Amino acid sequence: MIFNLPPILGLVPLAFVIVLAFHKKVHPVMNMIIGSLIGAILMQENLLKFGNVVGEAMGSxxxxxxxxxxxxxxxxxxxxxxxxxxxxxxxxxxxxxxxxxxxxxxxxxxxxxxxxxxxxxxxxxxxxxxxxxxxxxxxxxxxxxxxxxxxxxxxxxxxxxxxxxxxxxxxxxxxxxxxxxxxxxxxxxxxxxxxxxxxxxxxxxxxxxxxxxxxxxxxxxxxxxxxxxxxxxxxxxxxxxxxxxxxxxxxxxxxxxxxxxxxxxxxxxxxxxxxxxxxxxxxxxxxxxxxxxxWIFLLLVMSAVLIKYVSASGAFDVLGSMLTPVLSGAGKPFFSFMASFIGVFGISGAHVAQSVIIDNLFGTLAHGLHLSIPLWTLIMTIGTQITTLAYPNGDMFAAMGMAKAKEIKYMMMLSYCAVIPASLILAAVAGFIL
Incomplete structure (x- = not known):
C-alpha cells in the first residue's frame, strides 16, 4: 500500500462507500467510482492498470x-x-x-x-x-x-x-x-x-x-x-x-x-x-x-473493482487474523458468534470462496471444540451468505434495480436493524443447543 500503510487501512474505501450510501445527493454509481479510485490510490495503481481492472470486472x-x-x-x-x-x-x-x-x-x-x-x-x-x-x-x-x-x-x-x-x-x-x-x-x-x-x-x-x-x-x-x-x-x-x-x-x-x-x-x-x-x-x-x-450494470462493475482493491490490500485477511487468537480458548456459544461475525464482516468475496476460507481458518478450532456438523454448517452459512447484507454490493443493487428502487438505505435497514443482529444471536444460541 501507499506509504507502507498498514493493510487494515485498506477498509477505508469501503467505509467511504458505506457512509456515502446514506447521502441522498450522491448517485450510487458515483459513490462506487469514488470508493474504487480511493482503493486504486491506496494500492498505488496507475491509470492504465485501473482501466485493466475495470475491464476484468466487466467479465466477472x-x-x-x-x-x-x-x-x-x-x-x-x-x-x-x-x-x-x-x-x-x-x-x-x-x-x-x-x-x-x-x-x-x-x-x-x-x-x-x-x-x-x-x-x-x-x-x-x-x-x-x-x-x-x-x-x-x-x-x-x-x-x-x-x-x-x-x-x-x-x-x-x-x-x-x-x-x-x-x-x-x-x-x-x-x-x-x-x-x-x-x-x-x-x-x-x-x-x-x-x-x-x-x-x-x-x-x-x-x-x-x-x-x-x-x-x-x-x-x-x-x-x-x-x-x-x-x-x-x-x-x-x-x-x-x-x-x-x-x-x-x-x-x-x-x-x-x-x-x-x-x-x-x-x-x-x-x-x-x-x-x-x-x-x-x-x-x-x-x-x-x-x-x-x-446504471445498474455500471454499478455492479465498479463494485467488483472496489472489492478487488480492498481484498488486494490484505484488509480482510488482517481483520480475520486479528480476531482468530481470541477464539482459541472460547466455548461453543462465543466461538459460534465470533466465527460468524468474522465471516460476515471480515471475509469478503464470492460465497464459494468465503466458505473455503472460513473452513480453513476455523475448521481446526471447530473440531477441537467438538462442534456438531449442523452447527458448523449453520456458522459457515451465516458467515458466507449474510455478508451479502453487510455492505452495499452487487446483490443489493441488483434487487434495487429490478424493483426500480433508488435508495439503498432501506436495504441497509433490513441488514442492520433485523437480519444481521438476529443471525448472530441465532449463531450464539445454536452454540448452546447443537
Whole structure:
C-alpha cells in the first residue's frame, strides 16, 4: 500500500462507500467510482492498470449479474408491450384476490424464494418475476423500496434452501452432508431471514408510502374492464410454458447465473415471436428496457473493482487474523458468534470462496471444540451468505434495480436493524443447543 500503510487501512474505501450510501445527493454509481479510485490510490495503481481492472470486472460475476439485470428489464418491456404482464396480473388479482399490501408482500416473498431456490441465482430469478410482480404490487400501493427489500430478503432465503445454489453445494461438500440434513441445519436461518424480511417490508412500506410510488406505466387499472386480445393470450401461454420448461432444464442441469441469462433472453424472444412481433422490434424493445437499468450494470462493475482493491490490500485477511487468537480458548456459544461475525464482516468475496476460507481458518478450532456438523454448517452459512447484507454490493443493487428502487438505505435497514443482529444471536444460541 501507499506509504507502507498498514493493510487494515485498506477498509477505508469501503467505509467511504458505506457512509456515502446514506447521502441522498450522491448517485450510487458515483459513490462506487469514488470508493474504487480511493482503493486504486491506496494500492498505488496507475491509470492504465485501473482501466485493466475495470475491464476484468466487466467479465466477472458482477458483470454477468449486471447483464442479467439488463436482459431482465428487456424481458419486462417485451411482456409489457405484448400485454402478457397485464394478462398474468389480472389473472392473479381475479383468482387469488391480492387486494391488500400484506398479501402482496407475502405473494412477492413466496415467488422470490421459490424461483431462487430452483434456479440457484438471485439476479436471474428476480429478473423473471419482476415484470410480473411490479404491476401487481403497484396496484395495491407497494413502493419500490419495499419491493426491493423483498427481492433481497426473500431471494437470499432462496439461496439458503436451494439444492443447486453454489453456496449450498459448497457447504454440503465441505461438511459431507446430504441435502436433507443440510436443509435442517440452515432452516433456522431461513426462518430468521423470512420473518425479518416480512416485518421490515411492512416497516419500510409505512416509511415510504407517502414518499415514492410506481409510475403510471407500472400500474394496472383494476377498475377498467380488461379483455385480453387473442395475441396477448397466446403470448401469455407461450411465455409461461417456455418459462416452465426452461426452469425445469435449469434445475436438471444445475444451471446457475449463466443459464438464468439464457432463460430471460429466450423467454423474451419466444414471447415476442408468438405475439407475431417482428424480430427486429423484439430486439428494439429488449434494448429499450435494458437501457433503463444501464446504471445498474455500471454499478455492479465498479463494485467488483472496489472489492478487488480492498481484498488486494490484505484488509480482510488482517481483520480475520486479528480476531482468530481470541477464539482459541472460547466455548461453543462465543466461538459460534465470533466465527460468524468474522465471516460476515471480515471475509469478503464470492460465497464459494468465503466458505473455503472460513473452513480453513476455523475448521481446526471447530473440531477441537467438538462442534456438531449442523452447527458448523449453520456458522459457515451465516458467515458466507449474510455478508451479502453487510455492505452495499452487487446483490443489493441488483434487487434495487429490478424493483426500480433508488435508495439503498432501506436495504441497509433490513441488514442492520433485523437480519444481521438476529443471525448472530441465532449463531450464539445454536452454540448452546447443537
Amino acid at each position: 460475476t458482477m458483470g454477468l449479474i449486471g447483464l442479467t439485470v439488463m436482459f431482465g428489464a428487456g424481458l419486462a418491456e417485451v411482456l409489457r408491450v405484448t400485454g402478457v404482464a397485464e394478462v398474468i396480473v389480472r389473472f392473479i388479482v381475479n383468482r387469488i384476490g391480492i387486494n391488500t399490501q400484506r398479501r402482496a408482500i407475502l405473494t412477492s416473498m413466496v415467488s422470490g424464494i421459490l424461483l431462487v431456490s430452483m434456479l440457484g441465482t438471485m439476479a436471474g430469478a428476480n429478473a423473471v418475476i419482476a415484470p410480473v410482480l411490479i404491476p401487481l404490487v403497484a396496484a395495491v400501493g407497494i413502493t419500490p423500496a419495499t419491493l426491493g427489500l423483498i427481492f433481497l430478503g426473500a431471494s437470499q432465503t432462496g439461496l439458503f434452501v436451494g439444492p443447486f445454489s453454489p453456496p449450498a453445494v459448497t457447504v454440503m461438500s465441505l461438511t459431507g452432508q446430504s441435502y436433507p440434513s443440510y436443509l435442517l441445519s440452515v432452516l433456522p436461518l431461513a426462518i430468521v431471514m423470512w420473518v425479518c424480511t416480512y416485518f421490515m417490508a411492512g416497516r419500510v412500506q409505512k416509511i415510504t408510502a407517502d414518499k415514492e410510488c410506481y409510475g403510471p406505466e407500472d400500474l394496472v387499472d383494476q377498475d377498467k374492464e380488461f379483455v385480453a386480445s387473442p395475441k396477448s393470450k397466446r403470448a401469455t401461454i407461450v411465455f409461461l410454458v417456455t418459462l416452465f420448461i426452461m426452469v425445469g432444464v435449469g434445475i436438471a442441469t444445475q444451471g446457475g447465473a449463466q443459464f438464468a441469462l439464457i432463460i430471460v433472453f429466450v423467454s423474451a424472444m419466444v414471447t415476442g415471436i408468438s405475439y407475431r412481433m417482428p424480430v427486429t422490434e423484439i430486439f428494439v424493445n429488449i434494448l429499450k428496457g435494458a437501457g433503463r437499468v444501464l
